[in-house]
Amino acid sequence: MKLHNKTYIIAGVVGLLSAAISCKKPGNNNSGTSNTGCNGQVEMTPYDWVNPPRFPQAELPADNVMYVERIALGKKLFYDTRLSNNGENCESCHKQSMGFSAKDVSEFDKGLQKMPLENLAWYKNFMWSGRIVGTLEDVMFAELTKRFKTDFTKINEIQEYKDLFCKYYGTDNITPELMAKPLAQFMRVLVTKNSKYDRYTLGLEKFNYAEEQGSNIFFTEKGDCFHCHPVLLLTDNQFHNNGLDSVYAKDIDKGRFNFTGIAADMGVFRTPNLRNVALRTEYMHDGRFKTLEEVVDFYDHQVHMGVKNVDPIMVKPTKLQNNGLKLTDIEKQQLIAFLKTLTDDDFTTNSYFKP
Numbered sequence: 456m457k458l459h460n461k462t463y464i465i466a467g468v469v470g471l472l473s474a475a476i477s478c479k480k481p482g483n484n485n486s487g488t489s490n491t492g493c494n495g496q497v498e499m500t501p502y503d504w505v506n507p508p509r510f511p512q513a514e515l516p517a518d519n520v521m522y523v524e525r526i527a528l529g530k531k532l533f534y535d536t537r538l539s540n541n542g543e544n545c546e547s548c549h550k551q552s553m554g555f556s557a558k559d560v561s562e563f564d565k566g567l568q569k570m571p572l573e574n575l576a577w578y579k580n581f582m583w584s585g586r587i588v589g590t591l592e593d594v595m596f597a598e599l600t601k602r603f604k605t606d607f608t609k610i611n612e613i614q615e616y617k618d619l620f621c622k623y624y625g626t627d628n629i630t631p632e633l634m635a636k637p638l639a640q641f642m643r644v645l646v647t648k649n650s651k652y653d654r655y656t657l658g659l660e661k662f663n664y665a666e667e668q669g670s671n672i673f674f675t676e677k678g679d680c681f682h683c684h685p686v687l688l689l690t691d692n693q694f695h696n697n698g699l700d701s702v703y704a705k706d707i708d709k710g711r712f713n714f715t716g717i718a719a720d721m722g723v724f725r726t727p728n729l730r731n732v733a734l735r736t737e738y739m740h741d742g743r744f745k746t747l748e749e750v751v752d753f754y755d756h757q758v759h760m761g762v763k764n765v766d767p768i769m770v771k772p773t774k775l776q777n778n779g780l781k782l783t784d785i786e787k788q789q790l791i792a793f794l795k796t797l798t799d800d801d802f803t804t805n806s807y808f809k810p
């Protein structure tokens with residue numbers, strides 16, 4: 456797709472001329488800067504957003520309309536190490552085979568676990584602590600400017616990107632705000648909706664006995680998981696203290712408090728999505744648990760019920776009385792069998808998401 460230098464110069468002249476006669480380009484270039492060499496947006500293929508059956512309707516932003524070409528550009532950026540200055544790309548910490556999460560905590564993030572990227576189109580609260588409230592475009596802006604500290608002088612020297620942004624956004628002046636847009640589109644299409652659990656809810660497949668029992672534990676008062684990890688999305692995208700700590704030893708353990716400074720937010724985290732949870736190798740914000748068995752043991756009898764702002768769900772009278780959920784070993788295994796039905800092989804192997 457690389458233009459010859461000569462073509463580029465001609466295109467530049469045409470671009471300047473059209474700018475001079477203030478001819479409005481179809482792409483509605485809202486950068487307000489001169490974009491030499493850019494002849495404006497080309498015609499693109501609208502992306503047909505199919506909301507998965509029974510999911511709530513996702514809100515798509517009006518100022519970043521989805522097109523097949525823009526999503527492809529976002530994917531290209533996702534896998535491009537030139538966005539960072541240390542050889543990393545987004546995939547370094549977000550691997551498709553693991554539901555776009557990855558092994559090990561991130562040093563850069565003070566020991567926070569790498570997050571999965573799935574069904575983000577339904578979120579408003581982002582990051583473990585919910586420190587970003589807004590759109591995926593806002594999150595991408597942060598990942599570029601704060602994490603990668605992307606060198607936009609360098610990026611603006613890459614002719615291929617200048618051409619692609621010109622064609623798909625009508626400007627070749629690549630800013631962090633602009634680059635955030637196609638990246639956010641790629642994030643939006645990372646939809647996982649074809650796990651065994653989904654096929655079960657649609658009546659297309661049956662659960663075995665253990666999965667069925669586990670599902671009952673998860674979605675009834677017995678396990679009480681569904682209050683924060685509700686049907687289908689498996690996260691309420693809200694904030695809770697689930698009683699993980701009574702002493703907040705590490706800075707990151709304070710969660711939302713770090714960002715609001717409000718005492719009631721101490722140890723409060725945004726509920727994580729449990730889809731593809733069995734593919735992760737560490738659990739909770741700091742990756743303290745290595746297996747689902749450890750997670751279930753925690754919910755069963757290690758919740759710190761005495762913590763002042765622990766979520767009321769965690770300290771219901773029966774739980775206080777029993778000092779936890781009091782699940783049997785078999786029930787714990789059944790709960791885990793259910794969690795494994797949330798794995799979506801279509802999602803983790805889909806070639807549409809591959810570079």
Ligand code: HEC
Nearest residue numbers: 543544545547548561564567568569570581582583584598
């Ligand atoms: C060094 C590892 C690393 C790299 C590289 C990285 N991320 Fe992340 N990402 C994380 C961690 C850790 C978090 C959670 C940070 C927090 O909670 O403060 C995160 C959070 C996110 C989230 C929020 C998910 C949610 O559920 O709220 C998105 C979206 C995201 N990253 C996308 C990207 C994209 C796109 C790139 C490339 C531009 C990228 N990340 C590069 C480690 C990384």
Ligand code: HEC
Nearest residue numbers: 678679680683695697724725726727738739740754766768
């Ligand atoms: C009061 C709300 C609430 C309830 C009830 C709840 N959770 Fe959670 N869950 C959370 C929050 C918040 C986190 C993240 C905590 C952290 O990282 O510090 C979490 C984390 C998890 C994780 C780790 C996910 C990851 O990616 O690291 C798993 C697995 C999990 N919960 C399963 C369950 C199960 C199973 C139940 C029922 C036995 C349950 N949860 C009940 C709020 C809740």
